[in-house]
Amino acid sequence: QVQLQESGPGLVKPSETLSLTCTVSGGSITDYYWSWMRQSPGKGLECIGYIYHSGDIAYNPSLKSRVTMSMDTSKSQFSLKLTSVTSADTAVYYCARTTRQPEFWGPGILVTVSS
């Protein structure tokens, strides 16, 4: 059974960069698309973007200017960077397998933006 685990700082200062990593175990990272989602009280569940090992990447237009995703297949990891964060970026961030019908999700990581 595939497992996903998000990791990274739980506290980020305003205007700085949020950096998260998702580690995949129990399956090949090159066989599927992988997604980042987030959930906040104000905006509910939101798709941030997705990535495939071939370089196929898509970002939500609402965040596109601030988001970068990457993948390290040798470590079975994919990553998210979100620049110039504000309090509106405070949320639980999830990584998930596949995009159109996300099947497996990580437990999520709460990231708070505060000075």
Added chain:
Amino acid sequence: DVVMTQSPLSLPVTLGQPASISCRSSQGLIYSDGNTYLNWFQQRPGQSPRRLIHKVFNRDSGVPDRFSGSGSGTDFTLIISRVEAEDVGVYYCMQGTHWPFSFGGGTKVEIK
């Protein structure tokens, strides 16, 4: 962007009774490959979303058969035929047809 509208917001249900959740999309959800990428998720308190149904009516492995999905076009429904205590949580619909993919606002199922 496609807006997903769920109703009701809150659904108090008596144990053993049915529950029905509606989800309406602002655009049709048939993708160019012929599939309709409409999913249903359950989120229990403190947990990540769990996929129950994909492509409108396909129940995921391990999901009790009291959960069923139906619909087409822009109108979709999740039905729990007989609510059990473990079904308490928030239910979300999600469309995976038009990028950016989007979720409904959620329906909170609670026991009366």
